[in-house]
Amino acid sequence: MTPQDASQAAADICALAPVVPVLVVEKADTAEELAKALVAGGLPALEVTLRTPAALDVIREMAKVDGGVVGAGTLLTPKDVENAKAAGATFGVSPGATDKLLDACEANDLPLLPGIATSSEAMRLLERGYWVQKFFPAEANGGAAALKGIGGPIPQVKFCPTGGVSLKNAPDYLSLSNTLCVGGSWVAPKNLIDAGDWVGITAIAAEAAKLTR
C-alpha cells in the first residue's frame, strides 16, 4: 500500500464520524458489547490501543461487530503491525512515526494514521506521501491554536488531533480547516466499561456524534 493510498483510507475513516473513540480495554469479554454501544451511538470507527494484554483479542471480538471499523492504536513496532493486521484491524494509529513502522504498515497493507507533534515531523511524513496525520498529544502541544498554526504553512496536511480532547474542546479543533475528526477516550470511560453500562456509553457516543465539523 502506498502512503497516498494509506492517507486516503485514513481520510475515509475520519469522515465516518467527528470522533474516533480511543479505547483501552482490559477484558476481551466486554469488547463486543462496547463496540456495539459505540456504533449504536453513531461512532463506527474504533481505535483499540495495544496497551492491555487483551488488546488483540479485543480487536478480534470488535471486528465481528456489524457497522464497526476497527483499528489498532499505539502501534510502535513492525511486530505490532503484524499482530494488529492478523487480529483483524483495518487501520492503524501511532503516537509518532519511524521508518521501520511506516515500512511495516506499507508492506502489510495496513493504512496508518501516523502521529506528529511538530511542523518538521508533519513535513517529513508529507515528503513520504502521508497527508493525513494525527496531532499528538494535541492539548499538551498547544491545542487547537497550535494545530491552526501548523495549517497556515502546511494546509495540505489534514489531521486527527488526539490527546486531551474532550466534548468541551472538540469544537475548537473541528472548526479548523485542517481537522478531519478528533480522537478521544472520553467516549468510553473506564468506570462505565467496568460497570457494563452500555446504555450510558451509547448516550455519550451519541452526544459526540452530534458534534459539527
Ligand code: 3PG
Ligand atoms: C491516547 O493515546 O491515549 C489518546 O491520545 C487518547 O488520549 P485521551 O485519553 O486524552 O483522549
